[in-house]
Amino acid sequence: MAALPFPFLRENVSLAPFTTWRIGGPARFLAEPPAEALPGLLAWARAGGLPVWILGRGSNVLIDDDGLPGLIILTRNIWQDIRREGDCLVAGAGASLPRLSKAAAAEGFSGYEFYIGIPGTVGGAVFMNAGFGPGDPRDTRAVLVDVELVRPDGDSVRAAVADLHMDYRHSILQDADGPFADAIVTRARFRLEHPGDAASIRDETREHLADRKRKQPLTRPTAGSVFRASDGVPAAIHIDRAGLKGFRIGDACVSPKHANWIENLGKASAADVRALIRHVRETVHAIFGVTLEPEVREMGG
Ligand SMILES: Cc1cc2nc3c(=O)[nH]c(=O)nc-3n(C[C@H](O)[C@H](O)[C@H](O)COP(=O)(O)OP(=O)(O)OC[C@H]3O[C@@H](n4cnc5c(N)ncnc54)[C@H](O)[C@@H]3O)c2cc1C
Incomplete structure (x- = not known):
């Protein structure tokens, strides 16, 4: 196997541990560069035709089960001052x-x-x-x-x-x-x-x-609010009124504590979460005519 061109670069790294949902396949390349090395790293990715993603603490992302076929720059352990x-x-x-x-x-x-x-x-x-x-x-x-x-x-x-x-x-x-x-x-x-x-x-x-x-399910892996408020009305109100608290697809579950959060009950996949998001959107739209827009950012897929 060819040596990697930077000491801060790794290959085939599982991304699930770097997200608060604990979901996501591997990154083809994962880098934790010092700031001064960023231009060189980006030039290398460009030359190789690699798409680039940036990941902080992964608390607002849904990473695809197949992972990300490019370069992920992970900042949670670098640029700390x-x-x-x-x-x-x-x-x-x-x-x-x-x-x-x-x-x-x-x-x-x-x-x-x-x-x-x-x-x-x-x-x-x-x-x-x-x-x-x-x-x-x-x-x-x-x-x-x-x-x-x-x-x-x-x-x-x-x-x-x-x-x-x-x-x-x-x-x-x-x-x-x-x-x-x-x-x-x-x-x-x-x-x-x-x-x-x-x-x-x-x-x-x-x-x-x-x-x-008091209000949030902080003992399970989540990504905080899944949907944005629409016209100033919190998404949780529509989801709760639609009777979806506790609704589950695979190991992804609309939190019984906070309707706008989706809990990973153990082995939820990105596909489970996506299917649940789709179900919530369709149900809320059918009952209230409201289109919920996700706040969570999808990566890959
Ligand atoms: C328990 C819990 C509670 C939460 N409560 C709140 C809340 O009260 N209010 C709120 O707003 N959010 C909340 N969130 C959501 C989340 O924490 C925020 O959106 C947070 O700002 C995301 O930061 P992150 O580093 O985890 O970003 P990530 O999830 O890693 O990334 C989110 C997006 O930002 C981009 N990004 C990250 N770092 C950079 C960078 N350096 N340069 C360019 N783009 C970048 C990523 O590419 C991605 O598109 C909560 C989440 C959880 C799990």
Whole structure:
């Protein structure tokens, strides 16, 4: 077998352990590169005609059972630095959101408590505009200043938050025909704006976690909310009213605790989850005339 061209590259790596659903086949190549090696890695993938995917903590993705036939860049163990620069926090795209939340609290600033229970990375949060529900001001757009991106051709570019056109669970990074299509977030700068006293930050953080424990099925593999709200109405309301809580295909099950979450009861496949998503969409549409759009991003297939 030919030697791999980079020390941070591996071949045929199962992706299921790198997703919160614990679902997905192997990556043909998986890389965890230092940021300065990214342009060379992307040039290598381009020369080999390999499609490229970027994976943070895999908490909002459904990876196909056949895996991904290209290069997966995994950030959860790299690009980890979080440091203060003036009145900002600068974080590597692989840093976890709970770490970012704690770093802001340690600097004595509030406004980051909502990140404590979101198990994603900084890069995934920018891509998704992670935050609270529709209409709630607590989301990534509210605290972000700008990001550093690497384009597929290896060029680096900085984009201000206004350039990212962030909206409910959307940024322009998701638009295949947008100016930053397939760009990789390597670093993000966040505003430290609201000084807060340690006790109230701690209390609000605790309340966030307790609220999640009460409402969300946190003891099984899931990917958080599966569907986006439609016209401001949470998808869970339609799914619950359609009587789908507990409905199951294979080992994929509409959570009895939170109707917009799908639990992996053990050996769920991507095919099970896809079939369940289709069933939920069709049922809700047939009863209420509402078309639910997935929030979860599909990779491969
Ligand atoms: C228990 C649980 C609770 C959750 N609660 C919430 C919540 O309250 N609010 C919320 O908004 N979400 C929530 N989520 C969903 C998820 O955590 C967020 O969407 C998070 O921002 C995804 O980050 P990630 O690193 O896991 O991204 P991944 O799932 O790895 O990737 C998601 C998308 O982002 C892209 N991406 C990731 N990193 C980069 C990068 N560096 N550059 C470019 N693109 C990138 C990927 O290619 C993919 O398309 C929850 C999920 C779980 C499992």
